[in-house]
Amino acid sequence: MTEETARGGPVGDSDPDKRIPEEGIQPRGKWANKMEFIFSMAGEIIGLGNVWRFPYLCFKNGGGVFFIPYFVFLFFCGIPVFFLETSLGQYTSEGGVTAWRKICPMFExxxxxxxxxxxxxxxxxIVVLxxxxxxxxxxxxxxxxWSSCDxxxxxNLCHSSISKFANPHLFQPDSNWSFLNNITTPDYFTENYTYMNETDIFSISTSPEEEFWIHRVLRMSDGMSITNMHWDLALCLLAAWxxxxFCIFKGIKSTGKVVYVTATLPYLLLILIFFRGVTLPGAADGLKYYLIPDFERIADPNVWRDAGTQVLFSYAVCQGVLTSLGSYNKYxxxxxxxxxxxxxxxSATSIFAGFAVFSVLGFMAHELGLSMYDVASSGPGLAFIAYPKALSLLPGSSFWAVLFFLMILFLGLDSQFVCVESLAxxxxxxxxxxxxxxxxxxxxxxxxxVVCFLLGLPMVTExxxxxxxxxxxxxxxxxxxxxxxCFETIVIAWVYGVDRFLDNIEDMIGYRPFxxxxxxxxFVTPLICGLTMLYNLSDTYPFMVYDYMPGxxxxxxxxxxxxxxxxxIPAFIVVSLCKNSKNMTTPSADLRQAKPHKPILTLCKYVIFKARPQPNRRADEANEKMMMEEPSRV
Structure with missing residues (x-):
């Protein structure tokens, strides 16, 4: 035991930012400044889910009522896990795997x-890109x-809609509307037309936006073969890669600079779309469906499940990305x-994106005489069918479409390359x-x-x-x-010791968190996550994607x-048990411990787990190395 350890002072690295790498190994990089870290984190967590998932979940789950379970999960699950992973990376200066190896080897x-x-x-x-x-x-x-059937x-079932807002000259007496559809009229249809109204005719039709998505982009067929490649989409996938x-091949030196553009430009585009959307006729109706609460839905467990999964997805937790980005911070x-x-x-971006999305969808419902339930959708259906249809009804539709898909591209791009950076x-x-x-x-x-590109190619087939x-x-x-x-919070709180981890954080930032x-x-985070998981498992969870797909x-x-x-998780517990059963939960000796003799877990001033001081193995290893390298006097 060293003199410093005996006095109860810090053990481990005295200055973790100045670790000397082994000979021939390049030093681990750090962010050039705080803004690079902020923009990289923002680019990762603010993505397509904020635009095409959160607004729809609000609409689907009772409007403003959805904010209640959402913020409950945010404050008691999202923020605690988000902070845990980021601070873990900063404390250990390691990526998503080796950080857990240093904290607790059995949970690598x-x-x-x-x-x-x-x-x-x-x-x-990246297929979305x-x-x-x-x-x-x-x-x-x-x-x-995608705005016409020609x-x-x-x-033959394609039927397009013309916006009165964008084309007022067509809504004059005696206007010719024959160009609106591609529907051929067989003899029996003409003979029985007197018994059918316009609603009946168009109930069997499809929109050009749907047909562009299904027949031009996806080109789905009855066989749904994954060998028939769409080479134009494959080239788009290659361009995305x-x-x-080139955004990240130099590591954080290039990533930190690129995120200045990729993380900020989507906000500018989203603001432009928002101001255009709220000035359109029918926008108020769309926002009403987005925000007005339906308090009866608060008791529906599915609403709480949707809120929990949205928080986990939106905050990119449990993916190792936050740990990797945090590891490049200064201590x-x-x-x-x-x-x-x-x-x-x-969260503010998600709520704001809802205003931009539902104002435009409200306009579309107003123009087409449909209800919000007919036009609202989530995921690719919103980005590639509903929203393009709404934009095609606007004057200067090409301009707004370019802005929208630029926003989609930049929102997805920074999330994608930060994920690749995390894996690297x-x-x-x-x-x-x-x-x-x-x-x-x-x-x-x-x-x-290259590997991910090749594995992604089957997704651009029929x-x-x-x-x-x-x-x-x-x-x-x-x-x-x-x-x-659940595992992450339990390991940090009960195995490594929550008080020891809070001492580590206090050593880094100068004070203890709330x-x-x-x-x-x-207690709270593993309990909520565990209950939500059990509900997911108990609920009917069919593995069925399409009706034509074998279940x-x-x-x-x-x-x-x-x-x-x-x-x-269990595989590495077994490996650790066989490899070194005595030190399965012993953290790495080179981790700085500011208060090594304090209990690692206390509750209400009662000591649950006592201090587990470690000998400074690094000093011993250094002494042994010096003795081995000392020249012989013979």
Missing amino acids: GLGLASQVIVTYLNIYY AWGIFYLYNSFKSPLP NPWNT VICY NNNCYRDCLGLCLLN TAITDMFPRQLRRPCARELLVLGIA GGIVLFTLMDTYGASGITLLIIA PVIKYCWL KWSSVVGSLLIITPLIC
């Missing part, structure tokens, strides 16, 4: 589980190709203040001797990009949408994220996607 599998989920995201999430690039290219055409991919690669960065500010920004960081920290060398980083990122939906639904499923969140955080990690096949794939990351 938690880090690997999160990296499996990030790998899922790297494979399928490929669709966005395809739509962006077509947005420069006038008229927009295209080779349209069927090329952009992503004394105030990550607590940063996390609170980022969480508030994320985790792998590099696992094999520093091999990968922290000149050009190794560039080759690693290139390898990740049956690709089925694979995409399976990955989106079960790859980063609510069940998986909830289980990982006391509620401690009890969230100990057994989708069930097997969905189950594998869920089980694969989770199996890492």
